Amino acid sequence: MKVAWFREFGGPEVLTYEEAPDPEPEPGEALVRVRATGVNHVDLDMRAGVSRFPITFPHTLGLEYSGEVAAIRGGGGRVKEGDRVWVFNRIPCGSCEYCMSGRDNLCVQGGDRGRRVPGGYAQLVTLPVSALRPMPDHVPFEDAAAAPIAFGTAWHVLINRGGLQAGDTVLIQAAGSGIGSAAIQIARHAGATIITTASTDEKLARAAEMGAHHTINYAREEFPQRVRDLTGGRGVDLVMEHVGGEVFTKSLECLKRDGAIVTVGGHSGEVVPFDIIPFFRNEYRLLGSSGATRPELMRVMEMVFQGAFRPVVSRVLDLSQAAEAHRLVDSRDFFGKVLLTP
């Protein structure tokens, strides 16, 4: 099979497109022919060696993908050879305290595809049959590969961690990213008033089309002041923050008293100072968020399959252009998701 992998940390050029042995499924595993793979910003961090995840070489990235079942070793359960499938990227143990309490996204043993074991930047992958979910014929492989991380993560941030309710006002940072465009759709579904930010008017126009009520060009405007103006001085109930650095600290200035900020990314600055005094006097709340639980993933994917949520696919490149895909994601010159097709 062909694979795009890397043997050392570095720039996009360390991703090489090569021939590799076909993986062999173990008992209880399936061999899946990958048709589309999502490229995520964390892929770039893992390639560059700054992700803080353990990596062994050669490493095959790819946290979300869709494809067809090529073979099954042992019983297939709910899928059979030839079925079109999407996959759970985490394989939880099912027996730790987090799995037992329905929080399998926090599983202490769960190995992530593309993080601790080979992922979807390949023509073939093997994984436990329990990680496969069937997808309907009318849904393109690209949509199924573009949706799990963006919609699963955004759902977990807004609904689970942030407790977003109808009537709330939410600030969603970076509308042009995969997770930002998904969050706008989820917040609209939840009945919230949506304020969002982006660096260009073109991205903001797309965000407004998708349901954002107010848009702020952060290259031109001070977004904390604009948020105060838009909310009559009150501030927002919730901020989804996945940029980090100064965007994180300025986001704190956008909260109403008792407002919450959920943080889920930090590539613009991973260590940030912030003023503790207004934080406690206003009873602000700060929460982390990591991935999504399996029930959340199943719910958002069902809504994608029903057409209630629409993954935004910006560019689809051949797997041999994995390095180019990384340059594109790094440039942020796109709206939605970048995909690879092997």
Ligand SMILES: [Zn+2]
């Ligand atoms: Zn577990």
